[in-house]
Amino acid sequence: GENVEQHPSTLSVQEGDSAVIKCTYSDSASNYFPWYKQELGKRPQLIIDIRSNVGEKKDQRIAVTLNKTAKHFSLHITETQPEDSAVYFCAARMNSGYSTLTFGKGTMLLVSP
Amino acid sequence: KAGVTQTPRYLIKTRGQQVTLSCSPISGHRSVSWYQQTPGQGLQFLFEYFSETQRNKGNFPGRFSGRQFSNSRSEMNVSTLELGDSALYLCASSLGMGSYEQYFGPGTRLTVT
Numbered sequence: 627g628e629n630v631e632q633h634p635s636t637l638s639v640q641e642g643d644s645a646v647i648k649c650t651y652s653d654s655a656s657n658y659f660p661w662y663k664q665e666l667g668k669r670p671q672l673i674i675d676i677r678s679n680v681g682e683k684k685d686q687r688i689a690v691t692l693n694k695t696a697k698h699f700s701l702h703i704t705e706t707q708p709e710d711s712a713v714y715f716c717a718a719r720m721n722s723g724y725s726t727l728t729f730g731k732g733t734m735l736l737v738s739p
Numbered sequence: 740k741a742g743v744t745q746t747p748r749y750l751i752k753t754r755g756q757q758v759t760l761s762c763s764p765i766s767g768h769r770s771v772s773w774y775q776q777t778p779g780q781g782l783q784f785l786f787e788y789f790s791e792t793q794r795n796k797g798n799f800p801g802r803f804s805g806r807q808f809s810n811s812r813s814e815m816n817v818s819t820l821e822l823g824d825s826a827l828y829l830c831a832s833s834l835g836m837g838s839y840e841q842y843f844g845p846g847t848r849l850t851v852t
Contacts, residue, residue: 660841669844670843671843672841677839715782721838724793724795725772726784726795727831727833727840728788729774729783730781
């Protein structure tokens with residue numbers, strides 16, 4: 627089955643800095659890679675996603691890049707703000723017809739004012 | 740549209756009991772997936788239902804089961820509860836037909852004593 631590794635497990639940055647979270651996946655058949663943000667006590671919220679036929683996608687301050695050859699994808703957050711503090715999860719979906727997502731273990735991002 | 744809802748939000752049970760959790764997907768969504776979230780293991784896939792059929796199952800014992808009704812609402816059941824079943828149980832809904840985005844409910848926090 628699919629395996630997703632996520633690094634780092636914690637990331638502390640100053641407000642205004644950029645943050646990068648990286649994930650690798652094992653199954654080359656995976657074709658969809660979403661990122662979720664989970665604030666304390668809240669549900670995971672889909673913030674951005676990318677399909678395997680696209681190399682990069684941006685939405686305001688966040689972007690995701692995908693390298694299919696190396697089987698890794700990354701989340702980039704620019705001009706971080708304290709409200710970006712949360713746990714971020716990457717995930718991968720196999721091209722199997724199912725909706726099953728395999729998640730990384732999560733990255734706790736702390737943005738200090 | 741209303742988001743994914745889950746009931747109850749909190750449950751306290753004792754070992755050996757059974758529990759049933761409910762999930763109502765976003766209107767029009769036909770796929771419901773269930774995940775177990777724990778601090779140590781992160782988000783782990785339990786099962787996925789589409790049009791009342793279980794079409795994928797994760798690596799959990801047979802004590803974990805589920806079903807989906809004709810209105811796409813889904814329930815999961817855990818029998819003979821163990822202390823290790825204490826977790827946040829999240830369901831996620833998606834259209835299920837070529838659309839990959841999954842949206843999570845608020846979760847049910849289950850505590851087994």
